[in-house]
Amino acid sequence: MKILCVAEKPSISKAVAKILSGESTRTRKTRAKYIMNYDFKFNFPQYGLCDVTMTSVVGHITNIDFPPEYSWGKCPPGRLLEAPTLEVVSQQDVFKNIANEARTANILMIWTDCDREGEFIGWEILQAARSTNTNLTSENVLRSQFSHLERNHILHAAKNPISLDLNAVKAVSCRMELDLRVGASFTRLLTDLFRKSSVANTSMDKDKKSNVISYGTCQFPTLGFIVDRYLRVKSFISEKFWYISVDIKMENDGEVQLVPFTWTRGHFFDRLFVTLIYQDCIANPFGKITKVIRKPTSNWRPLPLTTVELQKDCARIFKMSAKDALDAAEKLYNKGFISYPRTETDQFPQAMDLKELIGKQSQDTRWGSYCSELLHEDKYRTPRGGKNDDKAHPPIHPVNYVNLSALDNDKLKKVYEYVVRRFLACCSDDAKGELNTVTLQWGKEEFTATGLAVIAKNYLNIYPYKKWESSKQLPNFIEGESRSITGGKMKEGKTSPPNHMTEPELIGLMDANGIGTDATIAEHIFKITNRGYVVKTKQRGTEYILPSELGMGLIQGFDRIEFENISLSKPFLRKRLENSLQEIVDGRTTKEQVLREVIQLYRQAFVQSAQKGNILLQAYKDIIDSNNNP
């Protein structure tokens, strides 16, 4: 019996082959870059001792496109919403390797990631295998389920396969088709429209880095977030507010200390209202300490690391772009130093031997002694678990030790050190402190003062990326005592404008709204930058993302058209599609149904956009004019 196993990426096929074979494989090179075929024997309970070939693809091997008669310029762009589509093999060498190896296989076992895209890639692999071996049918195509590479987990997966989830395959093919139809039709429409307009042509050069004005179902909501924030900052009007604050003068060992108390009611925008309350208060020369509470508090260690968190933190701490952070993580992964960097999972599988991983880091001069403390002084704690599990990859963690000096560049060093420290922090205890809260009653109003004493830094000792420090200690107040009010004032403040969009905030928004995935969020930001829709600028050390004139014009133009039931610049439609895809997976609706509904919506929007092209152009011209004559 011969079994062909195919994984989604080379690293998985290598690791799985190593586990199943007991480390004795014959390795064959292939014509496809990065891909090896591993031959070995394995005893499957249901088939006995089998000849196994384990190989992989490198992500998708096919893509969807239009036939040549629908290429750019050959048909009106709107036709692309209904035009036939083709499946094209985009990775010939990879496809051929599968086809070759499948010739003599009795069984095909799919080892792609256990997520939606993985299911589709599994289906692509099946097509490649069937191209030479039509005996491979649903009867003898198996799908193994695994979410990490721990030995027993993989052995269990090999022995308990299920079948491909065809609903998931349908859902992905639905997404692909919609993204292509909508993206290609609107891109051609916009590009042709702006090219015909002379004003657009002369003014666009400064924004333009590419000669295409692309529309994408992820690009535009991303751009929309940035424009939205920009407009909120620009149209912000500061408002005055009023509040009461109290200082109490205390003598502590001969030293005079002013203890500031804050009003529990915050602030009000009505000056007269605060004035009346204040007048009521100042009638009393004394206030009363009504409550003194000391209670233990903790500062929680971080959750296990996801891609989105890695990118947000690298932007915040090291000022790296999301793409640079992911690229660096990718390199570290390919060298075997860290685990797979694209994951949504923020909980470690129970069976994973985390202490072994900590042990590997003990040799480091910076964090090695901390590792020893964790392992030998009973300071190790099982990491907290978050709510996310992509069922495909564990959280990002260090796999092997490397000395920072052996890494090529600064970005690699920073990201590796961050991943290690984050992991060690996860395996440490929360920081502990004591929170002291004193409540003061003055007239009818309540005020509080708080003091924090950090008692044990614990994880913070290894995790310099977060600050949690003791505040000035409060003097000893006694419950029930009266205190003279030395500084009771009514003060004025004003609301401050929001900041422009930063990359970590944008990543957070995209993640929360389902725009893009862990693997693509960075690319979408990169793409709209490259298209000239947004620019990054530094202000006082922080990098902000601002819309360009073109980016503003596009979003405002689409908003001015006011489509029915749809917004091309907001995230709702993508989120709705995401829900529909899940319904396809759950069998509550069909791919055809979703395609019909969504295409219908976009067709209406397309027709209107084509008719009202002048509105789109005018919006852009208006932005340029207002910037020239502010």
Place this chain on the structure above:
DNA sequence: GCAAGGTC
């Protein structure tokens, strides 16, 4: 020359 999704 168009998308978004995998992965190197």
